[in-house]
Amino acid sequence: MTVATSIRTGRADDPTLAALQAELTGLLGDRVVTSLAVREQHGHTTTWLANQPPDIVTFPETTAEVAAIVAACARRKVPVIPFGTGTSLEGHLNAPHGGVSVDVSRMNRVVAVHAEDLDCVVQPGITRKTLNEQLRDTGLFFPIDPGADASLGGMVSTRASGTNAVRYGTMKDNVLALTVVTPRGEIVRTGSRAKKSAAGYDLTRLFVGAEGTLGIVTEITLRLHGIPEAIAAGICPFPSLKAACEAVILTIQTGLPVARIELLDEIQVKAVNAYSKLSLPVSPLLLLEFHGTEAGVSEQSRRFGEIAADHGGGPFEWATKPEDRSRLWQARHDVYWASLGLRPGARGLASDVCVPISRLAECLEETKRDIEESGLVAPIVGHVGDGNFHAGPLVMMDDPDEIARCEGFLHRLAERAIAMEGTCTGEHGVGQGKMKYLKAEHGEAALDLMRLLKRSMDPDNIMNPGKIVAA
Numbered sequence: 001m002t003v004a005t006s007i008r009t010g011r012a013d014d015p016t017l018a019a020l021q022a023e024l025t026g027l028l029g030d031r032v033v034t035s036l037a038v039r040e041q042h043g044h045t046t047t048w049l050a051n052q053p054p055d056i057v058t059f060p061e062t063t064a065e066v067a068a069i070v071a072a073c074a075r076r077k078v079p080v081i082p083f084g085t086g087t088s089l090e091g092h093l094n095a096p097h098g099g100v101s102v103d104v105s106r107m108n109r110v111v112a113v114h115a116e117d118l119d120c121v122v123q124p125g126i127t128r129k130t131l132n133e134q135l136r137d138t139g140l141f142f143p144i145d146p147g148a149d150a151s152l153g154g155m156v157s158t159r160a161s162g163t164n165a166v167r168y169g170t171m172k173d174n175v176l177a178l179t180v181v182t183p184r185g186e187i188v189r190t191g192s193r194a195k196k197s198a199a200g201y202d203l204t205r206l207f208v209g210a211e212g213t214l215g216i217v218t219e220i221t222l223r224l225h226g227i228p229e230a231i232a233a234g235i236c237p238f239p240s241l242k243a244a245c246e247a248v249i250l251t252i253q254t255g256l257p258v259a260r261i262e263l264l265d266e267i268q269v270k271a272v273n274a275y276s277k278l279s280l281p282v283s284p285l286l287l288l289e290f291h292g293t294e295a296g297v298s299e300q301s302r303r304f305g306e307i308a309a310d311h312g313g314g315p316f317e318w319a320t321k322p323e324d325r326s327r328l329w330q331a332r333h334d335v336y337w338a339s340l341g342l343r344p345g346a347r348g349l350a351s352d353v354c355v356p357i358s359r360l361a362e363c364l365e366e367t368k369r370d371i372e373e374s375g376l377v378a379p380i381v382g383h384v385g386d387g388n389f390h391a392g393p394l395v396m397m398d399d400p401d402e403i404a405r406c407e408g409f410l411h412r413l414a415e416r417a418i419a420m421e422g423t424c425t426g427e428h429g430v431g432q433g434k435m436k437y438l439k440a441e442h443g444e445a446a447l448d449l450m451r452l453l454k455r456s457m458d459p460d461n462i463m464n465p466g467k468i469v470a471a
Helices: 015-031 036-041 063-076 128-138 152-157 203-207 241-253 266-276 294-310 322-333 335-340 357-373 400-419 435-442 444-457
Strands: 056-058 080-083 100-103 110-114 119-122 175-181 187-191 216-223 230-237 258-264 285-292 317-319 351-354 380-383 388-391
Touching (some): 015 063, 063 080, 063 100, 063 216, 119 128, 187 203, 258 322, 266 335, 285 294, 285 322, 317 322, 351 400, 357 380, 357 388, 388 400, 400 435, 435 444
Parallel strands (some): 080 100
Antiparallel strands (some): 175 187, 230 285, 230 317, 258 380
């Protein structure tokens, strides 16, 4: 397979770079940027992977402009790296072979809302919060909430999920159709607004989670949901992680329609209290939210309280005031920043795994024990309603021994989840950071099939090369 060309030579007169920059400037004008600061921002990664900036950053505003950018790069076999808001966690935005970053942040419109059909069409640069603000008057909302105010294009590309996934599913369940620019610069429409189809291959699902390695998403048709009549959020402490997990498992197995069910270990609770000025019980803690009618929410809350009590949890305290719910969930979304306060000067990392819910307690207990035995500080928080949790080691980057211990812990965490018939990443994605686990998780035959798909769709390996599979 042809290897994508690197045009990062360090020479201002590089002919490939100069010709490409001239063509792109002719297309976009001052929306082509080559300053070092902007390029490094677009190679930014929130892991400890090295920053690998692109050579050129572009800011298209239409699908046609994206297609023209990709076509110009394809003619020269130059890499293309999609960019949304820069919140990804596994090196998805890095440009290991140089190339052109396609920043879609200016493609941020709601194209259409079909309230009667419970769907909408958006551009990829709009963020989930902005979308929901614009939907509010329709009585509808988009439920996928990964925490960060990520772009919808990025959420499609990483197959995002988040706090509401236990009730509303993940991105793969809520994307009906896509417009995609292929590695050749062609514009392809996948799917339709119909709620189901048996017509041909499911190309939409192929691009959802492809992390920009097969094409650039430029338009998304999303499934919407009605804003619930009543919403209640609450907290419930437990004496141990195991007790909290057992309560979660029983809640899911009994069919209680909880919308969100999040777990914080006692270390994370301590950090949240200090950062968000709260007074949550410093013990393993579940944060919950119920959606439905007034009577339904009240019944769901009561039933969960009984389940919690049976596992030594409680008291279950809940609130229906919007300001109380908002404060609680904002604190949950701020856990990364809260964690940094536990070790000033440390680098905060984030790694996630997901296991069958029946193995959740076992996986969490082994992980907690591994953290302690490794001498690390690593708060745990999780979307435990679907078996997904995050460990966030805080590492002093000037301590080689601590870095080595952290690397060992993260490696064991991924292997532990895979051994329990889970996955090395529930929602962060593969990027550069977790490529090494795909063979163990999927097997060589499945990995070969992924490579075959990549090669057939992107024979010159220009589309976000060096991510997911080594083509």
